[in-house]
Amino acid sequence: MFGEVTLSLLQGFGGTLKLFALTLLLSLPLGLIISFGSMSAIGVIRLPVRFVIWVIRGTPLMLQLLVIYFGPGIILHANIWGSGDTGRFIAALTAFVINYACYFSEIFRGGIQSVPVGQYEAGAVLGMTRRQTFYRVILLQVIKRIVPPISNEVITLVKDTSLARIIAVYEIIWKGQSFIKSAGIIWPLFYTGVFYLAFSGLLTLLFGYVEKRLGFFEIK
Amino acid sequence: MASILEVENIRKNFGRTEVLKDIRFTMEEGEALSIIGSSGSGKTTLLRCLNFLETPDEGIIRVRGEELFNAAQKGSGSEAVIRRKRLHFGLVFQSFNLFPQYTALENVMLAPSLLAKEDSSIQKETLADRARELLDQMGLSDRADNYPHQLSGGQQQRVAIARALALHPDILCFDEPTSALDPELTGEVLKVIRALAEHKTTMIIVTHEMAFARDVSDRAIFMDDGVIVEQGPSRELFDNPKMERTRKFISSFGG
Ligand SMILES: Nc1ncnc2c1ncn2[C@@H]1O[C@H](COP(=O)(O)OP(=O)(O)OP(=O)(O)O)[C@@H](O)[C@H]1O
Numbered sequence: 057m058f059g060e061v062t063l064s065l066l067q068g069f070g071g072t073l074k075l076f077a078l079t080l081l082l083s084l085p086l087g088l089i090i091s092f093g094s095m096s097a098i099g100v101i102r103l104p105v106r107f108v109i110w111v112i113r114g115t116p117l118m119l120q121l122l123v124i125y126f127g128p129g130i131i132l133h134a135n136i137w138g139s140g141d142t143g144r145f146i147a148a149l150t151a152f153v154i155n156y157a158c159y160f161s162e163i164f165r166g167g168i169q170s171v172p173v174g175q176y177e178a179g180a181v182l183g184m185t186r187r188q189t190f191y192r193v194i195l196l197q198v199i200k201r202i203v204p205p206i207s208n209e210v211i212t213l214v215k216d217t218s219l220a221r222i223i224a225v226y227e228i229i230w231k232g233q234s235f236i237k238s239a240g241i242i243w244p245l246f247y248t249g250v251f252y253l254a255f256s257g258l259l260t261l262l263f264g265y266v267e268k269r270l271g272f273f274e275i276k
Numbered sequence: 277m278a279s280i281l282e283v284e285n286i287r288k289n290f291g292r293t294e295v296l297k298d299i300r301f302t303m304e305e306g307e308a309l310s311i312i313g314s315s316g317s318g319k320t321t322l323l324r325c326l327n328f329l330e331t332p333d334e335g336i337i338r339v340r341g342e343e344l345f346n347a348a349q350k351g352s353g354s355e356a357v358i359r360r361k362r363l364h365f366g367l368v369f370q371s372f373n374l375f376p377q378y379t380a381l382e383n384v385m386l387a388p389s390l391l392a393k394e395d396s397s398i399q400k401e402t403l404a405d406r407a408r409e410l411l412d413q414m415g416l417s418d419r420a421d422n423y424p425h426q427l428s429g430g431q432q433q434r435v436a437i438a439r440a441l442a443l444h445p446d447i448l449c450f451d452e453p454t455s456a457l458d459p460e461l462t463g464e465v466l467k468v469i470r471a472l473a474e475h476k477t478t479m480i481i482v483t484h485e486m487a488f489a490r491d492v493s494d495r496a497i498f499m500d501d502g503v504i505v506e507q508g509p510s511r512e513l514f515d516n517p518k519m520e521r522t523r524k525f526i527s528s529f530g531g
């Protein structure tokens with residue numbers, strides 16, 4: 057029984073990992089673009105972007121999942137996500153990407169804005185181009201500053217993927233829970249926790265390593 | 277022969293506040309010029325204008341007779357053109373602004389090695405030697421491989437001076453190079469600036485160190501409220517100021 061449950065949960069964890077990886081892959085670049093929008097000197101760009109960030113960060117991801125999945129059907133009277141598993145997965149992925157991109161954008165903005173103007177000016181008076189100053193001087197300082205908060209978000213994302221269950225996206229919790237009905241046992245559901253722990257433990261080690269590698273210099 | 281620096285009628289406003297008004301002075305090669313004045317009198321803004329960090333609203337800046345800036349000619353050029361022009365000047369900041377992820381040596385070498393990529397007359401092989409030489413000259417030969425956070429403020433400022441010198445500026449500007457330092461560390465920085473003056477480095481030094489300015493600089497300017505109140509040979513300006521405002525300012529330092 058244990059072997060059978062483990063296999064089944066691993067399969068479910070595959071779904072969890074797929075959602076996790078695709079969310080990261082898409083929300084990190086989108087977050088960077090949103091952060092530029094939120095720092096724009098042009099109010100017509102900055103203000104709407106900040107408004108969206110405020111709404112997304114101020115409401116539960118669970119609610120956003122439901123709105124994104126059911127909203128189009130109610131408003132457009134058409135199910136743009138289709139009916140199958142794939143449709144539900146794409147709806148969930150969309151909600152996750154939007155939500156995480158907004159969180160990441162705030163981290164990027166903080167990281168970029170925390171680099172003192174003096175660093176840009178020092179590059180400029182040394183005859184460096186803006187590009188050179190950004191890539192040779194600014195970027196690594198931004199990365200050093202954002203790695204710890206990004207690491208927090210990424211580990212939160214591991215656990216947040218379980219919310220996708222609300223629109224019946226197959227992931228590990230869903231698998232674990234299915235044993236209650238099919239076999240009348242509850243321990244597989246608790247067993248899912250081991251997978252989360254192992255994976256977030258791995259990520260913690262990975263980020264710890266990156267932080268250590270960036271520890272050779274200090275920023276004020 | 278043309279003066280190394282001619283500044284004509286510089287005016288700079290921030291919004292409604294006039295920060296610089298009708299600033300004019302000249303410098304000769306090898307001269308050290310100190311600028312003194314109370315807080316908010318526009319000293320930093322003037323240095324920033326010379327280094328193209330601010331754009332004056334009026335005025336002309338010439339180096340060795342070449343017009344680098346003329347407010348009357350709009351659109352003074354592309355980024356590349358401004359970069360070339362600002363290389364005539366070097367700037368040492370009050371807060372050092374070293375690049376934290378580079379060692380002392382790398383801080384000194386970074387800009388020259390980037391320039392060497394586009395300018396084949398710069399020999400890449402000699403850059404490291406030249407950087408070490410400069411660090412030596414700053415008394416930092418054993419600190420070349422330290423990162424900024426491993427250095428004291430005085431050492432960081434000396435690296436910053438080496439970094440500025442590495443580009444061979446015609447005129448090196450210092451903006452209160454010792455005001456961010458603990459008193460016991462100002463001496464080592466003033467010492468290297470004094471040595472530069474003895475080697476006839478053309479320099480503009482904004483400072484509140486009155487005794488040092490009087491001693492080291494050939495000429496001095498006293499600014500107040502965005503105007504040059506008085507300028508002249510530094511002994512004269514410090515010992516026998518002509519203007520009442522200058523006298524008051526200098527005596528407020530117990531001089
Ligand atoms: N970016 C800016 N925007 C608006 N006002 C500015 C700006 N920079 C400087 N000022 C104003 O210009 C005036 C001159 O400032 P500046 O920094 O040049 O003085 P300073 O002589 O260097 O003073 P300190 O001895 O305190 O360094 C001040 O009133 C200051 O508030």
Ligand SMILES: [Mg+2]
Pocket residue numbers: 319320321451452
């Ligand atoms: Mg100042």
